[in-house]
């Protein structure tokens with residue numbers, strides 16, 4: 436009998452030892468010069484951008500594309516080149532043996548099902564943020580990725596940006612002292628009409644509305660529930676808190692060296708807009724972390740005045756300085772401190788006070804956040820089997836922090852979070868919002 440090669444031996448023993456043939460064990464191992472063959476699921480607004488990002492890399496080949504809105508397919512196929520297979524149903528991509536990896540860029544309510552089924556089919560996955568619609572889905576996604584040994588990149592592309600990493604490392608190493616407050620903002624004046632109030636109607640030609648809804652409740656088609664604007668409806672999304680907030684909370688947790696808050700609360704409502712959105716137009720969310728840090732997210736959709744002096748979207752207020760982090764760089768502004776107890780405001784005290792000191796130097800760094808860098812990291816990890824810059828556990832924890840804000844809002848409460856067990860400890864109704872019942876026949880494996 437021919438002696439098995441080491442790789443074959445490892446595959447046979449590990450799979451047989453467990454009594455199963457895992458997706459990982461049957462999957463081909465990519466050679467250094469081979470192209471990573473990719474299937475795209477969802478080629479709307481973000482899917483199109485991620486397609487561009489992968490097309491920057493000659494070792495990525497788009498061989499299959501799927502969207503429930505058929506008119507998008509020829510456009511994406513022309514861009515991708517090479518006559519990719521075109522599908523309406525994503526399960527056709529998962530059946531394709533020649534697909535090594537899939538990109539999931541569908542609305543949030545689809546991420547868990549599509550990512551988990553892709554892992555089970557032996558594909559590596561690039562899945563957009565927010566990782567999931569609920570925390571229970573996110574945990575299941577992490578567990579599946581680990582069990583099937585899939586490489587997963589979550590689409591929080593700031594993790595692949597040099598300047599964002601530098602800023603996070605600087606803060607975590609104490610560069611601006613103890614960060615007692617981190618604030619992040621999303622402001623946009625959508626008055627007076629917001630997204631409007633279109634009536635329910637028949638779906639447009641070429642859209643499979645039932646497959647778009649998937650596990651979400653069956654409702655008539657309304658154009659505001661669909662392309663891009665699904666963000667303002669609870670069945671499909673968590674609003675700007677999970678849309679932009681997941682990016683910001685990821686920055687903040689990274690910089691603090693934290694993975695989860697202790698306490699969360701939120702207040703908000705539809706105060707200014709009369710459109711048919713369900714999600715508040717005005718929102719304030721607060722998280723407390725065990726580092727002794729209060730985190731604040733402000734979403735104002737009825738006023739767009741800038742929230743800070745820089746172009747930053749996230750600000751870290753440390754005892755020695757403030758770091759403003761934006762899309763094009765970061766800036767550190769030193770604090771002036773006096774090494775004496777804060778005095779009473781008498782003239783004598785003021786004279787004794789003397790000049791303050793800057794304990795750190797100002798810094799200004801410019802840079803960029805490139806989707807192509809994040810795609811590059813994914814392609815490299817598919818080959819090396821290393822952990823991606825935004826691993827699934829990280830993406831899950833950053834998404835969870837945002838989702839907890841919505842749970843606090845919807846239960847009108849201050850919730851205490853047990854991050855080890857992923858349960859709310861002081862409000863049983865809040866735990867009902869950690870998951871939801873899928874519409875039949877959809878269910879998580």
Ligand SMILES: NC(=O)c1ccc[n+]([C@@H]2O[C@H](COP(=O)([O-])OP(=O)(O)OC[C@H]3O[C@@H](n4cnc5c(N)ncnc54)[C@H](O)[C@@H]3O)[C@@H](O)[C@H]2O)c1
Pocket residue numbers: 476477478479480481482501502503504507523524525540541542543545563564565590591592646647648649661662663664678
């Ligand atoms: N990383 C980022 O910076 C970033 C930026 C924008 C959007 N996103 C994320 O990307 C996702 C998509 O957002 P978008 O703005 O592109 O929305 P979109 O509505 O423009 O696109 C979603 C696409 O998915 C398709 N789709 C829906 N259900 C499908 C299914 N079952 N199978 C195949 N296709 C299906 C839709 O027809 C549509 O073309 C969201 O989760 C969003 O949060 C991430």
